[in-house]
Amino acid sequence: MLRRVYLVAGELSGDILGAGLMRELKSRHPDIEFRGIGGPRMLAQGIDSRFPLETLSVMGLVEVLKHLPGLLRVRRELQRDAFxxxxxxxxGIDAPDFNLGLERKLRERGIPTAHYVSPSVWAWRQGRVKGIARSVxxxxxxxxxxxxxxxxxxxxxxxxxxxxxxxMPLETDRDQAxxxxxxxxxxxxxxxxPGxxxxxxxxxxxxxLQAAEQLCNARPGLQIVIPAATDLRRREIERLLQDKPALNDAVALLDGHSREAMVASDVVLLASGTAALEAMLCHRPMVVAYKLAAATHWLAQRLVKSQWISLPNLIARETLVPELIQQAAEPTAIADRLGAMLDDSDARQALxxxxxxxxxxxxxxxxxxAADAIEALAAGEPLPGTSHER
Structure with a gap:
């Protein structure tokens, strides 16, 4: 019987996962209590959050170094609180650099630990798996x-x-979108x-936008839909559109609605990341393109062990969607890939x-x-499905 669960989420995506897990556990254990760190959704489910969620939401090497003393203090206080x-x-929900250290300390004291959302250890710094094994x-x-x-x-x-x-639904309606x-x-x-x-x-x-311009010049009537993630991204995209009159009549610039834009499309052009997973879940063919600063790309080539960068290819373990990276991500190459997809309806339907x-x-x-696994761990039982699932 689960009575007390300590949860530590590091950002809004973790808050969503944590709230779903809490809701499920509450349905099974009405008297359960939650404590740790959570955001608005986890607070609504009843967590006693010892610090605001934003405490751990630090991005970038310089920012992390600047906040490191405070983060270490928070981790020590959570450790004492949990003991x-x-x-x-x-x-621990995501935030591996913070949570794995906390998990290890609690595990050493005999408290079972789990980590929800794997770090990208399969792609780079694979040696971290030894530390993970000691922590969870x-x-x-x-x-x-x-x-x-x-x-x-x-x-x-x-x-x-x-x-x-x-x-996301298994059935999508392109015309309705x-x-x-x-x-x-x-x-x-x-x-x-574009991100x-x-x-x-x-x-x-x-x-x-240059790739879109080439497509529109070659295909009169083509419609381009661009969802802007925020007001600031919209203004940045509008500035880029100013010197592209060929796109004036073709482009619909949206405030958000990225999922609806994907469902409405025949093909999608996007940056690598969660958007590629979302496009896959909208069941839409895509071209993935990505560029990094030269030094970052040089470093990534030496550290990253994965054959692919986009989630559809990683999940399928084969190249289902084109990945155009760095110098390969140039307008004509992108336009050519998109055009080939538009011309091959059979291939689009198969994909x-x-x-x-x-x-x-x-x-x-x-x-x-996730709740099944947590219940099994807390009871000292084998994880469900571990022997056969693929």
Whole structure:
């Protein structure tokens, strides 16, 4: 019987996962108590948050170094708080640089620990898996290939599925999405998502719009839909559009609505990241392109061990979508790939069907499966499904 659960989320995405897990555990254990760090959704589920969620939301090397003394103090205070409270289990949600150290200290005191959302240890710094094995009794992964990595390294693991896959429907309606966005039903649509961060717009915005311009010049009637993640991103995109008159009549610039834009499209152009997973879950063919600062790219080439960077390819373990990286991500190459997709309806339909299959693979009821694993750990039982799931 679970009575006390210590949860530490590091950012808003973790708050969403934590709230789903808390809701599921409360349905099974009405008297359960939660303590640790959570955001608005976890607070609504009843967590006693010892610090604001923003305490751990620090991005970038320089920012982390600046805040390091404060972060270490917070971790020590949480450690003392957990020792005094004596939870049945502690769950770190993402934020591995912070949570794994806390998990290790609690585990050394006999408190079972789990980590929800794998760090990208399968892609770079694979030696970290030894430290993870010392810190956690189980890793809960969102993606199947992550679980395979931990099995190979003999770390107890449960693949729970991805909450986005649970949230998004297996059936999509392209025409309905086009009507909702004010797009024509008959002409082809390309969704262009240059990213949600300023650096992504800086490195990719001009390239993506030049590719769109080439497509529009070659294909009269083509519709380009660009969802802007924030007001600031919208203003940055508007500045880039000013010297591209060929796009004036073709582009619909949206405030948000990225998912609707993907569903409405025939093909998607996007930066690598969660957007690629979302496009896959919308069952839309895509071209993934990404550029980094030269020094960062040089370093990544030497550190990253993965054959692919986009989640659809990583999940499928094969090249389903083109990945154009650094010098390869230039306007003509991007336009050529998108044009080839627009011209081959059979290939598009086959890829949409494959993405629907991958969607089903990830649509597992992540919160319920995570709760199953937590209950098993707290009871000292084997993780459910560990011997056979792939």
């Amino acid at each position: 005094a409270w004596q939870p049945d289990i502690m769950i 009794d189980a890793m809960l992964t969102l993606l199947p290939f992550e679980a395979e990595f931990y099995r190979e390294h003999r770390v107890p693991v449960a693949f729970v599925g991805h909450p986005l896959a649970d949230e 086009r009507q909702a966005l004010g797009l024509g039903l008959d002409d082809p649509v390309v969704a262009v998502l 949600s961060r300023s650096n992504e717009i800086r490195f990719l915005g001009e390239t993506f 949409e069907a494959r993405f629907a299959d991958l969607h089903e693979l990830l649509q597992r009821g992540a919160s319920a499966r």
